[in-house]
Amino acid sequence: MNAGFASAHDDFSRGILTISQLNRAVAALLERNIPLVWVRGEVSNFTAAASGHWYFTLKDGGAAARGVMFRGRAMLVGFTPREGDRIEVRARVSLYEPRGDYQLQVESMRRAGQGDLFEAFLRLKEKLAAEGLFDAGRKRTPPAVPRAVGIVTSLQAAALRDVLTALARRAPHVAVVIYPAPVQGEDAGLRLAQAIALANRRAEVDTLLLVRGGGSIEDLWGFNHEELARAIVASAIPVISGVGHETDFTIADFAADVRAPTPTAAAELASLPRAQWLARMAQAAQGLRRAQRRRLEQAGQRLDRAAAQLISPRERLSRQQDRLAGLARGLGAAWSAAQRDRAAEVGLLRQRLIAQLPDPARMAVRVDDLARRLRQCQAYQLAGLKQRLASHAAHLRALGPEQTLARGYAIVRDEHGGIVRQARTLHAGERLELNFAEGTAQAAVTAIEPDRGLL
Incomplete structure (x- = not known):
């Protein structure tokens, strides 16, 4: 400086x-x-x-x-x-x-x-805030009408007496369950977190109050414990914190779903006063009576309209008899019409059946005509096949080896019966068989000469 x-x-x-x-x-x-x-x-x-x-x-x-x-x-x-x-x-x-x-x-x-403690407080607050543990979007509103309220605090704490007094005055109908844990000391934060976890496992209350009276930063340090903050955030039960005085802030206050300035204020936030609920119930009962009265009046009007539409049993029976007679007449007419329709349909079917009966004489003439046409087709096809067969036979004879041999050629076979096509595949002294148009001959290779052409 x-x-x-x-x-x-x-x-x-x-x-x-x-x-x-x-x-x-x-x-x-x-x-x-x-x-x-x-x-x-x-x-x-x-x-x-x-x-x-x-x-x-x-x-x-x-x-x-x-x-x-x-x-x-x-x-x-x-x-x-x-x-x-x-x-x-x-x-x-x-x-x-x-x-x-x-x-x-x-x-x-x-x-x-307390500079070191305060610096630690700020570092932890910044860390947990960056993780989103203090986000308003994840916080829940405690139920307005809890069946039971849990209190996490020391059994010797003055804050416990203040909370119990406030709850007894405002909501004596709400059950109270105490989860004791030390609120000051080296292991206070961990013990408080364990008490919150126990309340969640037992699942017997709808709201948890985490409370303690005022004190120095060292006295309240257990409420700046990271494990406690994470237990509050992980709690399935909404948590209301009421730690110290209005000017005291702890990590638990930031993590809680609702922060109350004092333990007594936390008790007041946990439930509405009994008198207020009784007034609401009276108002609801009055509204229910009005609604019931309206429904009775509407039912009475419906009954009057229904009574006006009622007729005597004799008149109703007469109407039913007239309706039955009308239905009988309609049924008879429908039956007669159905009978006529069926008779007409049977006559039509009879005519169609007669038209479809076979005519033996006509069918015999048709069979004879078809047989004659079949024989003609067979003869025509047979002649064509014979002509094609003769043509193929002549073609095969022209291409066969017999015609070639008849012109002076021979088929040369080696000692194994294979046909010899090239002279270079032979060797001197090898035995050969020569097939002619008529007969065969045995020969031996005396010499092999290069290709000099056929003529």
Whole structure:
């Protein structure tokens, strides 16, 4: 950090400065020469403005400095400082020019002496938020009329008495199941997560309240446990957190389906007051009576209309007799018509049957004619086949070896009976058989000469 200031400045080089020019120059010197620094002190005169900005004084035993933290930064702190709290802030040194007040413009804040815990809290919060564990879309609304409410807390906690008192006053008809677990200590977070898992396995309540009274960040540290946050998110039962005071925030608050500012408020969010439900039931009963009365009136009107349409049994019987007589007449007429139609259909079929009966004389003439035509076709086809056969035989004789041999040629066969086509396949002394048009002869190869042509 550069604690010295440059003496050369454009504004300072002028002869006479206005107050605005002087303050502007001093503000520029401070902001340019002092980087972001961590400062520890005690909070006093704390004010949370309607705009969301925080204004306070940070002091120690010998000095004080004004501080301001704007809304965007204040929303990320996770707690609201109170009068007398010791805190550590990371801030820029600046000057509020209209009044010439030196002030700290705070970027981040943590409780003094708890910086490591707070840093761990912020790291875990950022990690779980990146995984989507705090997403509003996955959170559920607890049932408005639970059959039973579960409470996860210590049996010795004052918060338990506050919750039981609030539930007994508001909803004495709702059963309460307590899942005891320590709310402070090294293994508190893990034990609380196990209690939530137990409640889910037993599945005997509709809403879970995770509660504890206020305390320091060390006292509430069990509710900043990662396993507890994951158990809350994995719970099939909606979880309402009510940990510490309204200004206390824990990881469990961000993971829960609903965050209540206090344990008593958590009990109030778990169920509506009995009187309110009784009033709703009375209103529903009145609506039911009105609906029932309307249905009875409508049924009465339907009964009146039905009664007006009723006729005496004698008249009904007379109408039925007339209708029966009409049906009998219609049936007789239909039967007669059907009989006539059947008789006409039988006559037509008889005529068609007579027309289809065979005529032996006519059929005999037709058979004789077909036999004559068959014989003529057979004779014609036979003559054609004989002519084709003679032609094929003459062709075969012309192509056969006998005609070739008759012209003076012979068939030469080797010792194995194979036909010899080329002289180079023979060797001297080999025995040959010569087939002529008439007879055969035996010969021997005396010499083999190259091809000299046939003539």
